Structure formats: structure tokens, C-alpha cells
Amino acid sequence: MSDTQPPPSRATPSLQRKFEGRALRSMVLSGLVWFLAILTSVPLLSVLYMLITQGGARLNMEVFTELPPAGFEMDGGFGNALVGTFFMVGIAALIAIPVGIMAAIFLAELGPSSKLATAARFAAKTLTGVPSILAGVFAYALVVITTGTYSAPAGGVALAVLMLPIVVLTAEEAMRMVPKVMKDAAYGMGCTHTQVIWQIVLPTGMPAILTGVMLAIARAAGETAPLLFTALFSNYWLLQEGHLAVMSPTASMAVLIYNFSGMPFDNQLELAWAASLVLVMIVLIVNIVSRIFGKPKF
């Protein structure tokens, strides 16, 4: 370069991409994360593929209306297990949703930095990581032993223990997301603390709270271990001779799949596949519904 030439910075820069150094590194990393993202969806997609090919063939109206078949019987279904799952998830939801949302109100609004809140938050976080079979042990001790029988309420309590931390933590997060300026506006209008919570914080956070509730329901619907020694299983309908057999062993989809998948009979194996497909569809529908409700109305 001679002195008469303009300084290099004035030369027309090349805007072409150069395949070297950071550009190359960036491409490799992008490729890697693409690959890993695809990899994470492989398990779900392959499970769905298996379920549809294996369980789809057996899916008909009968499986929803018939009782589970015994050893060498043909046909049959899992109608009682479907009813049992809905019933027990319903009990669990009735316990976990009100308790969880109330607890979340305390954590987010009433005493967010109190010792009780710190302890409760820690407990909820720990509970999400506790093996689900322990929820079964807890409900066994609390309900099965005291009532002397396996039952749907015992299963419901076990599932509620699993739902509770999900509801508490997502609902607290949802309420914390409500902007402080919005709450200030409500106080400025002359709202009491209670009115701010019920009229502003809860409605504003409701979509996100519902998402958490739906996730908790989906989780509970698929649980097997906590039901094994709380609700056990039953080959009969929940509704027997005109009355609800509440305080007796109750069937559930998850336990039916667990029982049938270990059997040496083709008919039961096919039903286990079909039941799995139905259970996954339920979870999928609940998740889709939560997305619809989860969209903020305003």
C-alpha cells in the first residue's frame, strides 16, 4: 500500500459472507441446535406413531362401553377405567385447585416474603420432584388405612398431592406477572387489598392460572404409581346397581394399561395399546384446551 492510496477503511468493503472463523462456528452451532431440537421431538412422535399403529386398530365404540375382559375372553373394553380416571381426576381437581389457588394468593399477594411463604414455596418445589409413588404411600396411610378400603377418594387424594404443587407454583407465577402499575391503579380507585386480588389480580392472571391447572390435570390423568395402592383396580363399573360404589377399589386407565401390558393374552395387549392411545388423546385434548383458555381474553 502506498501513501497515496486512501486508508483501508475507505475501501469498498466486501459484504459477502466468508466461511471462516465466527461465521463457520455460528453455522455449526446453529446446525447443532436444529438437530437437538428435532431430537427432542423424536420420543413423542415415535410414541404417537406406535400408539396409532398398534392401538388405533382396536379403537372402536365397544372399548368405551365394555368392561375389561378376563383371561381368555375375547372383545371387552375399558369403559369402567375411563370413568374411574375421570372420577378420580375430578376429586383431585376439586381438592387441588381451590387449595392451590388460595395458597398461591397467599404466596403472591398476602405475604410474599414471609417465613411461611418461603417455607410453603420450598415445600411446593420439593413436592414437584418427589417420586409419584410416595404420593400413593401418603394417601394409603391417610385414606386407605383409616377407611379400611381401597377407593376412588384415596386415589383422588394421591393425585391431588401431585397436582397441588403444579397449581400453586404456576398460579403464583401468574399472579406475580400482573403489573404493579395495574394494581396501583386499582388501589388508586379506592380498592381494598381483597378487592384488588379478586377483581384485578385473579382475573388478569386467570389465563395463565388455567394453563397451570390444565397441565396439572393432564399430569394426574396419566399417573399410575400413586393409584396402585390407593384405588387399586376393579373389573366392575363405578356405578353398581344404581348407586356409586365410591368406597371400593376403582379402575383407572393408567392401572389398566399397567395390568394388561404384562399379560400373555393378545386381546389384553391390544386393549392396553388402545387404552394408551385414548389416554394420550385425553392429555393432548386437555393441553389444547389449556392453550385456548390460556389465550388472554383482553
Add this chain to the structure above:
Amino acid sequence: MSSTMQQQATPDIQSATLVMDCKLDKIFYGNFLAVRDSHVPIEKNKITGFIGPSGCGKSTVLRSLNRMNDLVEGFRFDGYVQFLGQDVYGKGVDPVVVRRYIGMVFQQPNPFSMSIFDNVAFGLRLNRYKGDIGDRVKQALQGAALWDEVKDKLKVSGLALSGGQQQRLCIARAIATQPQVLLMDEPCSALDPIATRRVEELMVELKKDYTIALVTHNMQQATRVADTTAFFSVDISEGSRTGYLVEFGPTYQIFENPREKLTKDYISGQFS
């Protein structure tokens, strides 16, 4: 107009025209003395502007007038805030009730996550208003110069409006319950100049029916809309910052003929 110019420098405020008389001896947050020795009278159907450098406590003072500061942990208050003859900090006074008579408009437009109609109706429903809520909502939106823009979409979310419209919605929400006093905490600082001008025009319109206390960091805004102006400054000593009232008077006097050197320095832009 010219007769008001000949008024004496110190306003002789008739007690009958006084809506609020605020004597703020000390405002603490924990051990931090935020404001001291400030006495601000607020006259009926006038706009009282609070100006001063940032950190001078003008917002703190404003938020003390309807006890919004009660929500801040560690807030302590010495002095009195007389509102129509009653001390807002008096024994047995419910801050929630105070805020229903002394409304507030905030710096950030903060509509609720509900429809435009429900936003304005919120205070009416809160006070269990017995009359026609629709009428009052319309009135309030007209009062806030927003009616023509939103009358066909009252069911649309308040959050879907532009920033300036949101702020006028918040003003409509505040005036729907017809409070005696409207506290406005830098209501234009998040708005563009055109929206700012609209809100300023609105404030001048509103003072026919309301009494307004306005915090602003914009001195031009104070000269445009405020009838009387309180100038605050801040003491910085021993690592602490304490705001205090330097001068109070008619706006033209504060800006044209300030008595205090500090005021003169500030309005001539020698410090901020």
C-alpha cells in the same frame, strides 16, 4: 387577564376555595427522610403544578395526599393533609375511602386488562353506583375527550388502545366516580408530543369541574397548564437526599419573578 397579573406575589388563599391543605413536615421511607418542611395548599378548580429536579420528592408528596404511600413498606408521615376540613391521616380514617374521593392518574398508562367500558365502569361498580352506568361511562369518556374515538368499540380491550388513548382512558376511569381531587403523577411523560398536547388541553378543560394536582418534570407544561406552582428542590448531604418545598406561588410569579435564587437558577436551566 391583566387583573390577575397584578395580584400580590404571595397568594392570599381564601379558606373557602381551599380543597386541600397539605403540611408535610416529614416523610420517611424506613430511616430515609424523603421530604421535609413542605406546605402546599391546593385550591378548588385550579391546577397546582409540582415541579423540581428529579429526586426532589414531588411524586412522594403527591402520593402522600391520597395515602398511596401507605402501600410502601416503611412509610411514615409527620404533618397533616387537610381535605375539606378533615385530616386524611386522622384517627379512624380509612385510606381506601380517601382514595375514592382523591383520584389518581399515573405516569404509566395503566388500564385494567378488561374492555374499555369495564375500565371506566370499574370505579362505579366498586362504589355500587345505583344510576345508569352506561350514561356515566359515556360522560366520563366524553370528559376525557376519548368518546368519539372509542364509542364504536367499547367492548375492545383497553390495552389495545394507543399510549395517549390509554392515558385518556385512565383519566376517564378516574373521573367516572367524580372525585373531588385528581392527582396526576407526570401523566404525559410516557406520551408523544401530540398526545401530550391533547392531555394538557384536557386538564385545562377538567379544572372547571375538578381540582387537579399535577406533578411534572416538564417546566413548559407547568407554564402551560398550572395556575399555581410549587417548586421543590433536594438537599444532598451525608449521602442522603431530602426534598423540600422551596417556593410556592402563582405560576407566572414563579417563572417570571421568583423570590428564591434556587427557583431562578432552576427555571433558567442552571441546574437540573
